[in-house]
Amino acid sequence: MKLLVVNPNTTVSMTRKIEAAARAAAHPETEIIATNAQKGPASIQGYLDVSTCVPGLLEVVSQYPDADAIVVACFDDTGVDAVRCVTSAPVIGVGEAAYHAASMISPKFSVITTLSRSLAGLEANLLRYGLDRRCVRVRASDVPVLKLEENDPKTVDKIRSEIRAAINEDRAEAIVLGCAGMTDLMSQLSEEFGLPVVDGVACAVAFSEALVKAKLTTSKLCSYA
Numbered sequence: 001m002k003l004l005v006v007n008p009n010t011t012v013s014m015t016r017k018i019e020a021a022a023r024a025a026a027h028p029e030t031e032i033i034a035t036n037a038q039k040g041p042a043s044i045q046g047y048l049d050v051s052t053c054v055p056g057l058l059e060v061v062s063q064y065p066d067a068d069a070i071v072v073a074c075f076d077d078t079g080v081d082a083v084r085c086v087t088s089a090p091v092i093g094v095g096e097a098a099y100h101a102a103s104m105i106s107p108k109f110s111v112i113t114t115l116s117r118s119l120a121g122l123e124a125n126l127l128r129y130g131l132d133r134r135c136v137r138v139r140a141s142d143v144p145v146l147k148l149e150e151n152d153p154k155t156v157d158k159i160r161s162e163i164r165a166a167i168n169e170d171r172a173e174a175i176v177l178g179c180a181g182m183t184d185l186m187s188q189l190s191e192e193f194g195l196p197v198v199d200g201v202a203c204a205v206a207f208s209e210a211l212v213k214a215k216l217t218t219s220k221l222c223s224y225a
Contacts, residue, residue: 001029001212003205004067006060007036007180008053008074009044013149014181018073018201021183025202027209033067035060043145043181044074046117054079061086069208073180073201075113076121084224090211091218094200095122096129098176101203103134105196106174110166112159113178114148116140122178136170138178148181156185163193174198 005022007015019034026032037056041049057079061070069090072080077093084091102109113122119138126132141158148155159182166172174196177186186199218224 001027001068001209002031002033002064002066003069003071003208004061004064005032005034005071005073005201005205006057007034008057008072008078009041009049009145010037010039010056011042011146011149012036014145015073017149017184018180021186021199021201022071022073022205025205030205030209032205033064044076044078045115045145047121050076050078050121054082058082058086068212071201071204071208073204075178075180075200076118077125081224084218088217088220090208090216092204092208092211094180094204095125095178097204097207098178098198098200099126099129099131099135100207101200102174102176102196102198103131105198106172108134108136108170108172109174109176109198110136110170110172111138111176111178112162112166112182113138113140114143114145114181116142118178135176136172137166139166139170145179145181148179159185160189160192163189163197167193167195176200 015036040053040056075095077095080093183201190197
């Protein structure tokens with residue numbers, strides 16, 4: 001199985017982090033191809049970045065027509081519908097994957113994301129997916145996406161603070177990490193707080209493998225034609 005994992009932004013260090021998480025989650029026989037857009041924003045933080053990164057994402061996808069499945073590694077699920085229009089392979093966004101996974105292992109969950117300007121887009125996605133009633137709150141840590149690449153302990157402390165608030169105030173029983181750049185924090189934070197901390201990259205890889213194994217492809221009847 002050939003699985004294409006695309007980071008829609010242009011930051012290579014984030015792509016390498018995403019690649020490591022994807023390989024750790026994948027079956028040993030799954031070939032992981034991890035890459036990023038060559039044109040577009042360095043990070044995706046709000047509506048403008050979401051819009052401007054789509055051409056670069058589609059350009060990358062066009063270079064791998066033989067991919068059995070595609071993971072779009074941006075928590076906003078940037079360009080997922082557009083990619084589904086140009087391929088029959090299953091296409092999974094890491095945000096949608098994480099939400100569904102959290103809903104399967106907990107009655108209610110909170111999302112910890114980066115900047116406040118990302119909240120509206122993520123909340124709109126939850127409504128669209130029908131999972132808004134399972135998500136008790138989307139919280140902003142006010143950590144810029146690229147700050148996650150610096151391995152600054154103060155950055156992780158801000159995320160920890162929001163997790164504590166989600167547990168104590170939201171009564172969340174699982175936490176979804178609301179940025180692909182947080183993928184390397186899943187195991188550490190899950191062990192530290194004693195509840196499931198969900199990383200969308202790992203979930204999207206696992207779901208992609210399951211769909212391919214089940215011989216399911218993207219519907220071309222109407223919307224994604």
